[in-house]
Amino acid sequence: AQSVTQPDIHITVSEGASLELRCNYSYGATPYLFWYVQSPGQGLQLLLKYFSGDTLVQGIKGFEAEFKRSQSSFNLRKPSVHWSDAAEYFCAVVPLESGGYNKLIFGAGTRLAVHP
Amino acid sequence: DVKVTQSSRYLVKRTGEKVFLECVQDMDHENMFWYRQDPGLGLRLIYFSYDVKMKEKGDIPEGYSVSREKKERFSLILESASTNQTSMYLCASRRPFGNTIYFGEGSWLTVV
Numbered sequence: 229a230q231s232v233t234q235p236d237i238h239i240t241v242s243e244g245a246s247l248e249l250r251c252n253y254s255y256g257a258t259p260y261l262f263w264y265v266q267s268p269g270q271g272l273q274l275l276l277k278y279f280s281g282d283t284l285v286q287g288i289k290g291f292e293a294e295f296k297r298s299q300s301s302f303n304l305r306k307p308s309v310h311w312s313d314a315a316e317y318f319c320a321v322v323p324l325e326s327g328g329y330n331k332l333i334f335g336a337g338t339r340l341a342v343h344p
Numbered sequence: 345d346v347k348v349t350q351s352s353r354y355l356v357k358r359t360g361e362k363v364f365l366e367c368v369q370d371m372d373h374e375n376m377f378w379y380r381q382d383p384g385l386g387l388r389l390i391y392f393s394y395d396v397k398m399k400e401k402g403d404i405p406e407g408y409s410v411s412r413e414k415k416e417r418f419s420l421i422l423e424s425a426s427t428n429q430t431s432m433y434l435c436a437s438r439r440p441f442g443n444t445i446y447f448g449e450g451s452w453l454t455v456v
Contacts, residue, residue: 232386234386237384264447269449269450270449270450271348271434271447271448271449271450272387272434272447273447274444274445277444318386318387320387331389331392331402332377332387332389332436332445333389334379334386334387334388335386336384336385336386337384337386
C-alpha cells in the first residue's frame, strides 16, 4: 500500500546533540517530499522540500534533509539541536502518479523532546 | 506575508450539534484543504476544493461536508457532531500546481 512512514514516534536528544528523523515512502515514482514542524498548539510550518535535483536539501532553522532514491527515504537532520527545536515533525509527500498533485500525504509524526 | 486564518481556535460542542469551522486565506489561492490531525495518525485529508463551488472528497470525508462560496473562504461542516470527531482540524491553501501548502494554526474541537 502507498504510505509515508516515520518509524520513530518519539525521540529524545540532549541539547547540542545531532539529530536525524527518519522518513520512508512507498510510491512508485519519486514524489515531492516535505518536512513540516509543528510547535505545541500551532499550525504546521514548512522546513524544507525536495522536488528534483540536488539530493541534499537545506531548510530553515539549520535543518537539512537527504533524499535517497535507493532507500525511498527522506531523512531530516540537524547537526546541533537547540531546546527550541522541541516540537512534532511531519514528513509529507505529494504523489505524482494518479494525478496526485492535490494530495499531501502525511506520516504519523515524530515528537522530539530536547533535554537541557 | 501569507496568511491562513482559522477563526475558531478552541470549540466545545455537544453531540448532535451542527458545527461550522471557518477558514480564510488572503493569498488568492484556488486550492484549499481541510485536514484532521490525531495522535499517531498524522494529518488526514477530509476534503479539498479546486476552486469556488468545487470540492472533492479526501481520505476521510464521512460525517463532514464543505462549502466554498467565495475564493478566500472554505468552511468545514459537521452536520451532526459525534465524539469521535473530537480532534484538531487544520485548514490549508495553495495556488494551483504550487508545491507549497500553507497551513492555518488549527482548530481544536471537543465534542462532548
